[in-house]
Amino acid sequence: MSEQELQALRVRIDSLDEKILELINERASCAQEVGRVKEANLAEGELPVFYRPEREAQVLKRIMELNKGPLDSEVTARLFREIMSACLALEKPLTVAYLGPEGTFSHAAALKHFGQSVIAKPMAAIDEIFREVVAGAVSYGVVPVENSTEGAINHTLDSFLEHDISITGEVELRIHHHLLVGENTKTDHITRIYSHAQSLAQCRKWLDAHYPNVERVAVSSNAEAAKRVKSEWSSAAIAGDMAAKLYGLTVLAEKIEDRPDNSTRFLIIGNDAVPPSGEDKTSVIVSVSNKPGALHELLIPFHDNGVDLTRIETRPSRSGKWTYVFFIDLVGHQKSPLVKDALEKITAKSVGVKVLGSYPKAVL
Numbered sequence: 271m272s273e274q275e276l277q278a279l280r281v282r283i284d285s286l287d288e289k290i291l292e293l294i295n296e297r298a299s300c301a302q303e304v305g306r307v308k309e310a311n312l313a314e315g316e317l318p319v320f321y322r323p324e325r326e327a328q329v330l331k332r333i334m335e336l337n338k339g340p341l342d343s344e345v346t347a348r349l350f351r352e353i354m355s356a357c358l359a360l361e362k363p364l365t366v367a368y369l370g371p372e373g374t375f376s377h378a379a380a381l382k383h384f385g386q387s388v389i390a391k392p393m394a395a396i397d398e399i400f401r402e403v404v405a406g407a408v409s410y411g412v413v414p415v416e417n418s419t420e421g422a423i424n425h426t427l428d429s430f431l432e433h434d435i436s437i438t439g440e441v442e443l444r445i446h447h448h449l450l451v452g453e454n455t456k457t458d459h460i461t462r463i464y465s466h467a468q469s470l471a472q473c474r475k476w477l478d479a480h481y482p483n484v485e486r487v488a489v490s491s492n493a494e495a496a497k498r499v500k501s502e503w504s505s506a507a508i509a510g511d512m513a514a515k516l517y518g519l520t521v522l523a524e525k526i527e528d529r530p531d532n533s534t535r536f537l538i539i540g541n542d543a544v545p546p547s548g549e550d551k552t553s554v555i556v557s558v559s560n561k562p563g564a565l566h567e568l569l570i571p572f573h574d575n576g577v578d579l580t581r582i583e584t585r586p587s588r589s590g591k592w593t594y595v596f597f598i599d600l601v602g603h604q605k606s607p608l609v610k611d612a613l614e615k616i617t618a619k620s621v622g623v624k625v626l627g628s629y630p631k632a633v634l
């Protein structure tokens with residue numbers, strides 16, 4: 271390519287950038303206007319809800335459908351995710367609590383779901399995230415709920431039993447773990463590997479093969495593990511990209527998770543119900559009496575109404591010995607007639623049904 275050709279293309283790019291810039295700002299002004307309309311149309315005592323997850327999911331899905339390339343649809347959706355995040359921040363900046371410290375996978379999940387313009391607040395424990403949301407100290411919380419290798423995150427499930435809270439969204443994150451060291455670490459003298467217990471479990475086979483005799487120390491998060499090794503000379507940490515960058519660590523071994531598709535699903539928790547987006551999921555907790563066939567009976571209305579269940583998890587009910595509750599995720603919004611009817615029938619048969627929320631299926 272000649273220098274002239276290159277120059278001509280750069281002039282074209284500059285001119286396109288000007289147009290993009292103008293259009294993005296026009297969009298931002300429109301979103302600001304939406305914010306004003308939302309505030310102007312409130313009933314007495316009603317608080318404005320600026321963030322609308324169902325609308326955001328529709329915007330992202332539409333962009334993916336419209337996209338003709340050469341950019342990949344997911345890439346375009348991520349760009350629009352950021353544009354919407356910045357537009358919403360003009361209406362009202364969102365505050366989101368996540369399991370800290372900075373650099374955890376929960377932090378990455380919060381930014382993936384809400385975009386970079388949120389004010390992300392690290393919390394020390396899952397229960398604290400629930401409490402902050404219930405108290406209204408933050409608008410939303412991000413909590414891990416299941417990992418494809420290790421299964422349920424029981425702390426999160428149990429917190430739903432203790433707090434009155436809505437699920438307003440879900441986000442899935444591919445989890446890549448790396449073995450990380452600080453600049454002072456003597457890599458041939460590693461005696462300890464720090465990480466969160468879940469991460470140690472997700473890399474168990476790799477650790478058995480490569481560091482069979484090294485002590486594995488479970489700490490409160492992988493970002494905490496990364497923080498610790500920074501100043502230690504005989505330790506390594508298992509954590510992700512974000513923590514590696516944030517704490518300036520070197521990657522000694524990359525992608526050491528035992529399963530290449532290792533992913534974690536996170537839930538977004540808030541205080542408002544979400545209207546249907548067109549492609550939704552609903553999460554419920556059902557308690558049944560401890561008698562034979564109880565689970566089978568519970569499942570009949572779902573089957574009869576063709577409601578697709580994506581997950582069932584059992585936890586002790588915490589209100590009696592050897593009694594259990596079921597956490598059920600299903601496809602559809604609680605307002606859709608077939609889901610509504612199934613839930614009514616189950617309510618009539620069971621000891622208790624608590625709908626945790628209906629929310630858009632993850633787009634990204």
Ligand SMILES: C=C(O[C@@H]1C=C(C(=O)O)C=C[C@H]1O)C(=O)O
Nearest residue numbers: 301304321322325326354357358
């Ligand atoms: C603009 C709105 O407010 C927010 C910003 C959105 C956007 O930038 O497209 C979409 C939904 C809301 O979270 C809206 O409700 O339409």
